[in-house]
Amino acid sequence: MSIRAVVWDVDDTLFDYTTADRAGMRAHLAAEGLLDAYESVEQALARWRAVTDSQWARFAAGEVSFEEQRRDRVRVFLGRELTDAEAEAWFARYLGRYEAAWALFPDVLPVLDALAASHRHAVLSNSSLHVQDRKLRVLGVHDRFEAVLCAAELGVSKPEAGAFLAACEALDLPPHRVAYVGDHPEIDWRGAADAGLVSVWIDRNGARTWGDVPAGPHRIGSLAELPAILGSDTRFGAPSTFR
Numbered sequence: 553m554s555i556r557a558v559v560w561d562v563d564d565t566l567f568d569y570t571t572a573d574r575a576g577m578r579a580h581l582a583a584e585g586l587l588d589a590y591e592s593v594e595q596a597l598a599r600w601r602a603v604t605d606s607q608w609a610r611f612a613a614g615e616v617s618f619e620e621q622r623r624d625r626v627r628v629f630l631g632r633e634l635t636d637a638e639a640e641a642w643f644a645r646y647l648g649r650y651e652a653a654w655a656l657f658p659d660v661l662p663v664l665d666a667l668a669a670s671h672r673h674a675v676l677s678n679s680s681l682h683v684q685d686r687k688l689r690v691l692g693v694h695d696r697f698e699a700v701l702c703a704a705e706l707g708v709s710k711p712e713a714g715a716f717l718a719a720c721e722a723l724d725l726p727p728h729r730v731a732y733v734g735d736h737p738e739i740d741w742r743g744a745a746d747a748g749l750v751s752v753w754i755d756r757n758g759a760r761t762w763g764d765v766p767a768g769p770h771r772i773g774s775l776a777e778l779p780a781i782l783g784s785d786t787r788f789g790a791p792s793t794f795r
C-alpha cells in the first residue's frame with residue numbers, strides 16, 4: 553500500500569499568488585492613474601485586499617452573486633457610484649493586467665512531470681470553480697488534474713475535514729492513501745492531517761512562525777522534496793504497484 557494520489561492547494565502552492573496579486577494590481581493602479589491616491593503600492597494593495605475579503609465574505613455567505621461581489625469590490629474600492637457596466641469594465645481591465653502577471657512557481661512543472669505516471673492528481677481550493685478552473689487553464693496545467701474541487705461549490709471549506717474527505721471521495725481513495733500539499737500550516741497542513749490524509753506543508757519562505765508544525769519529512773521548502781516523501785511512505789510496506 554502506498555500513497556496513490558496527491559491533492560493540491562492552488563494559491564501560493566502551485567500558483568505564485570502573492571507575486572501575481574501585487575504585480576497585477578500595481579500595473580492596474582498605475583494604468584488607471586490611481587497610484588497617486590496612496591502613499592505606497594503596499595497601502596493600495598492592502599486596501600484592495602481588505603475590500604476583496606469583505607465582499608468575498610458576502611458572496612460566501614450567499615448574500616450576493618459572484619458577479620455582484622466583483623462589481624461591489626470596485627465600487628467600494630473606488631468609493632463612488634458606478635453602473636454595472638462601468639464596474640464590470642474596470643474589473644475586466646484589472647483581470648487582464650492580473651492574468652498577465654500569473655505564473656506557476658518554478659518547482660511546479662518539474663514535480664508534476666516527475667509524479668505524472670506514479671500518482672493521480674486533484675485540486676482542492678477554498679476559492680470557487682469560476683476562479684480556479686480558469687486559473688489552471690491559463691497556467692496550462694488544468695489537464696494535469698482529474699478533479700478540481702472548490703469550497704464555494706462543495707459547501708465546506710478547509711480546514712474542515714469534510715473538504716478533504718470530499719477530495720478523497722472524488723478519487724475513490726481512503727484518506728491515508730492520499731497526500732495533501734498546501735502552503736498554510738493551519739488551513740492546509742493541520743486540516744488535512746486531522747482528516748487522516750498524509751499532509752505536507754510547502755513552506756517556501758522557511759521557518760515561518762505560524763502554528764507548531766514540526767520540521768521534518770512533511771514540511772518541505774521546495775516541491776522537489778515531494779517525490780521522496782511520497783516514495784518513502786512505508787507505513788504499509790514498501791511502495792509497490794501504482795494505479
Ligand SMILES: [Mg+2]
Pocket residue numbers: 561562563564565734735736
Ligand atoms: Mg494556499
